[in-house]
Amino acid sequence: MDTLLDIKRLSKTFGTIKAVDGVDFRVGRGEVLGFLGPNGAGKSTTMRMVAGYLTPSSGRIEVCGFDVASKPVEIRRRLGYLPEGAPAYGDMTPASLLSFVADIRKIKGDDKAHRIGHVAERLELDTVLNQPIETLSKGFKRRVGLATTLLHDPDVLILDEPTDGLDPNQKHQVRTLLSELAKDKAIIISTHILEEVDAICSRAIVIARGKIVADAKPAELLAKSKLHNAVALRMKRDFLEPAKVVLEGMESVAGLRQVDVGESQVHLIVLPKDGANIIDQVRHQVTQGGVALEELFLERGRLDDVFRELTRAA
Numbered sequence: 493m494d495t496l497l498d499i500k501r502l503s504k505t506f507g508t509i510k511a512v513d514g515v516d517f518r519v520g521r522g523e524v525l526g527f528l529g530p531n532g533a534g535k536s537t538t539m540r541m542v543a544g545y546l547t548p549s550s551g552r553i554e555v556c557g558f559d560v561a562s563k564p565v566e567i568r569r570r571l572g573y574l575p576e577g578a579p580a581y582g583d584m585t586p587a588s589l590l591s592f593v594a595d596i597r598k599i600k601g602d603d604k605a606h607r608i609g610h611v612a613e614r615l616e617l618d619t620v621l622n623q624p625i626e627t628l629s630k631g632f633k634r635r636v637g638l639a640t641t642l643l644h645d646p647d648v649l650i651l652d653e654p655t656d657g658l659d660p661n662q663k664h665q666v667r668t669l670l671s672e673l674a675k676d677k678a679i680i681i682s683t684h685i686l687e688e689v690d691a692i693c694s695r696a697i698v699i700a701r702g703k704i705v706a707d708a709k710p711a712e713l714l715a716k717s718k719l720h721n722a723v724a725l726r727m728k729r730d731f732l733e734p735a736k737v738v739l740e741g742m743e744s745v746a747g748l749r750q751v752d753v754g755e756s757q758v759h760l761i762v763l764p765k766d767g768a769n770i771i772d773q774v775r776h777q778v779t780q781g782g783v784a785l786e787e788l789f790l791e792r793g794r795l796d797d798v799f800r801e802l803t804r805a806a
């Protein structure tokens with residue numbers, strides 16, 4: 493793995509609060525890492541330290557092999573950081589802010605115009621380029637923030653809730669953009685939207701009370717769900733009793749859950765023993781038993797279940 497971000501034993505204490513407590517991880521080129529955790533878990537504090545905005549109480553951070561504490565110039569060139577909330581300088585327009593950020597980053601001449609045009613197009617800012625930022629809607633403000641983060645085409649992107657406040661179309665657009673960018677970068681996004689993790693992240697870290705409680709691929713997290721490989725059946729109510737008799741007699745079934753849908757339809761969730769995939773057996777047995785199925789599918793699991801389990805116990 494081409495490691496672009498290396499975090500070692502990172503901690504941050506505010507008075508008596510241990511906001512970040514011995515966090516260790518690496519992120520490689522091509523990875524999109526989802527950073528998850530309940531409110532106050534320490535996500536933003538970790539991201540601020542990586543960006544050099546906050547000094548760690550202990551531990552070490554390297555970006556592209558450069559130490560964040562001692563090589564601020566090298567870091568600034570290689571890192572893009574989107575803080576929580578709206579961009580500062582609300583009285584500027586997106587055009588003037590992007591121009592200002594380009595100047596700070598010493599992006600000049602044709603390159604400057606090209607880069608500003610490029611990010612404005614990718615984030616669909618064309619219609620608002622000359623409107624004061626403070627008068628923009630929340631979603632546009634977020635996209636202006638993202639545009640400034642991407643302007644110098646950094647290797648490492650640290651994005652604190654990048655899709656917060658975006659409408660569903662824009663969320664989709666930003667996720668697509670991040671997936672494209674991920675090919676030659678390392679990206680960390682914090683989010684409270686669990687389906688976002690499934691949609692774009694190659695890996696997820698769950699943090700609770702300042703400590704990492706899981707570091708896995710989204711599919712591996714899903715596999716921890718109680719509903720992983722559960723078989724969902726939908727049938728007319730008349731078939732409920734015969735279906736139950738068949739399923740309760742199956743060796744591979746650990747349990748059944750019934751969910752009523754309207755007057756005439758019923759869902760049965762069949763929980764397998766040891767998380768095994770028993771969909772073919774279930775289909776075979778219930779149809780043999782004379783049950784007509786309206787629908788049958790395999791549950792992948794629910795990330796929100798897993799998230800609750802992981803963050804409750806920590």
Ligand SMILES: Nc1ncnc2c1ncn2[C@@H]1O[C@H](COP(=O)(O)OP(=O)(O)OP(=O)(O)O)[C@@H](O)[C@H]1O
Nearest residue numbers: 506509510511529530531532533534535536537538
């Ligand atoms: N500057 C500060 N001074 C004192 N305490 C702070 C400071 N910044 C953060 N904290 C505390 O550190 C802990 C972690 O906060 P942080 O903002 O990192 O959480 P988070 O995971 O980003 O939460 P959220 O999901 O709500 O954004 C919280 O208890 C918070 O109150």
Ligand SMILES: [Mg+2]
Nearest residue numbers: 535536537576
């Ligand atoms: Mg936060």
